[in-house]
């Protein structure tokens with residue numbers, strides 16, 4: 001694949017191949033983003049592909065394609081809309097990412113104009129993250145409105161534009177012909193309200209305000225646009241019968257007088273230093289503007305100079321967009337909340353003023369633990385240059401791909417005078433028990449055990465989760481509700497299995513309640529009944545013992561075979577000594593930490609009683625030792641694609657019971673890949689590595705299940 005080769009090492013043939021690939025990938029991305037309002041790449045991915053394309057073209061100018069993405073703006077208008085040919089093309093903007101790029105831009109402007117020594121003035125204003133619209137007025141009357149489209153031809157959205165309150169329908173004192181250009185956007189508050197309304201009515205929700213604005217303006221039915229709260233900032237113009245002013249700043253002032261909304265953060269700057277200072281200022285205010293911006297746009301202020309500078313193929317020479325980094329944004333830390341997990345761990349969560357980072361609205365970030373808040377890493381080393389995090393701070397959020405957002409930095413110059421160091425709670429905020437921190441452990445834990453409602457609810461959620469009891473119709477939401485239910489409380493797992501008999505005895509029947517009907521209640525009782533018989537490994541895992549995951553639970557189940565044997569051994573075992581301990585830590589894969597944690601659980605009286613009450617309701621199955629004579633014993637297998645005869649979990653359990661090792665990824669150590677329909681990269685890798693590949697039926701035949 002040419003995609004993996006660095007630009008510097010590409011041969012000419014590879015470069016041509018790669019340019020063809022990029023042209024196709026970027027054309028698809030443009031259509032997804034501009035026509036369908038449903039991007040499949042992140043902006044950072046898109047931008048990096050586009051930069052790669054430009055870098056290859058710079059190295060091999062002769063190979064530049066006719067359909068080069070560098071020469072294209074947006075995407076062609078979608079079918080369904082009428083088309084409008086722009087009297088003056090609507091272009092894109094060149095990008096600056098670093099401060100040096102801004103100085104470089106100023107230098108190139110002055111060089112082009114032969115003003116090497118003199119200074120040029122610029123306007124600096126927020127780059128609104130919406131979609132651009134050109135609105136044409138003739139003799140003061142709005143005659144048409146068009147999206148940018150591919151820059152030359154846009155979509156006719158006149159009826160839709162007429163529904164936007166910020167766009168005047170009549171102008172007084174305007175030139176006979178005036179095309180006003182600007183950005184249609186949606187405010188954060190309106191975006192939240194729209195998404196809430198959409199999810200209530202089962203409609204489509206939007207990932208971010210830009211997609212919502214684009215999806216709302218580009219509606220074939222203008223009554224839908226009307227129902228969406230769109231806004232408009234004017235910042236430019238197209239066709240004109242008479243100049244608006246001699247300067248960019250003057251023209252913007254004129255648009256304001258004519259009744260348009262123009263951005264209040266627009267400022268005239270004397271040069272790069274000024275521009276960057278204003279960029280920092282806008283960046284700091286970003287999260288509090290109430291709408292999304294993705295950078296700052298600088299434009300040469302003198303319109304005569306703009307005219308001399310003119311355009312490149314898709315961008316003006318007199319303007320540039322200084323983008324905010326795609327994965328970072330500054331926002332305010334409003335509060336620190338403490339969540340209490342299943343094992344009592346107190347996890348601090350940062351509540352942030354919502355800010356859009358890489359196309360996703362971020363309002364929470366993890367703070368890990370008290371050391372992290374104080375500016376210390378796992379080994380006591382400094383993080384963020386040792387800066388602590390305080391409520392009220394202006395913080396930089398980092399979010400890339402699917403990673404949980406983090407606090408990357410703190411702006412000490414913006415720290416409020418009354419901000420105090422965060423004091424981590426020493427008692428559990430949910431049950432007021434002591435929260436203790438063991439030596440060498442970064443985490444502080446609530447010691448309340450079962451009396452802690454937060455731990456109890458998390459334990460219940462874990463108990464009903466997929467890999468544990470997996471009871472249909474009884475998920476996290478339902479156990480949370482039952483936990484606080486006055487008539488049918490579920491305080492611990494055992495209570496799930498007495499629900500039906502308690503409901504029968506109760507006056508207010510569950511089936512009469514909101515959200516429950518006779519059928520769903522009947523199904524629930526049946527689903528619970530079915531799980532009284534439970535594989536031993538699942539039961540052990542479901543107890544939610546700290547340090548004991550699915551794999552460890554499997555090992556214990558296989559080793560002890562029955563609940564009685566397991567319980568007996570755990571009752572007898574002492575941490576660190578005796579035959580039962582030796583037997584336990586003798587299991588391949590069971591370490592001292594895990595063993596001690598299991599024993600401790602059985603030694604805690606309340607915990608133990610709760611387990612006994614649960615098991616009294618169940619018929620735990622015996623764990624089947626893997627058959628060593630099975631054809632797959634000792635083999636490493638990987639499942640990929642869709643299985644049709646059983647779920648992935650079932651297939652995995654089955655393979656393991658036959659002594660196979662199930663792995664998640666294909667490597668040279670893989671013996672068999674079982675590939676269902678839709679198998680992707682794993683199947684390809686298996687072929688490359690010469691790994692034997694079977695379909696589901698062949699696999700079932702091999703293990704004698706068919």
Ligand SMILES: NC(=O)c1ccc[n+]([C@@H]2O[C@H](COP(=O)([O-])OP(=O)(O)OC[C@H]3O[C@@H](n4cnc5c(N)ncnc54)[C@H](O)[C@@H]3O)[C@@H](O)[C@H]2O)c1
Pocket residue numbers: 029030032033034039040041042043044046047073074091092093125126127128129130131132133148182183235236297321
């Ligand atoms: N994720 C994807 O798949 C995907 C695909 C295509 C494009 N994109 C994203 O779209 C962007 C490229 O699109 P683009 O060509 O529209 O460039 P752009 O958005 O970077 O810049 C040009 C646009 O900025 C807007 N703008 C906002 N405020 C402005 C102001 N004050 N003055 C002047 N213009 C202002 C105008 O609408 C103008 O058309 C990139 O950020 C890219 O990441 C993403």
Ligand SMILES: [Zn+2]
Pocket residue numbers: 340428429430431432433446447448449452453454455
């Ligand atoms: Zn607690």
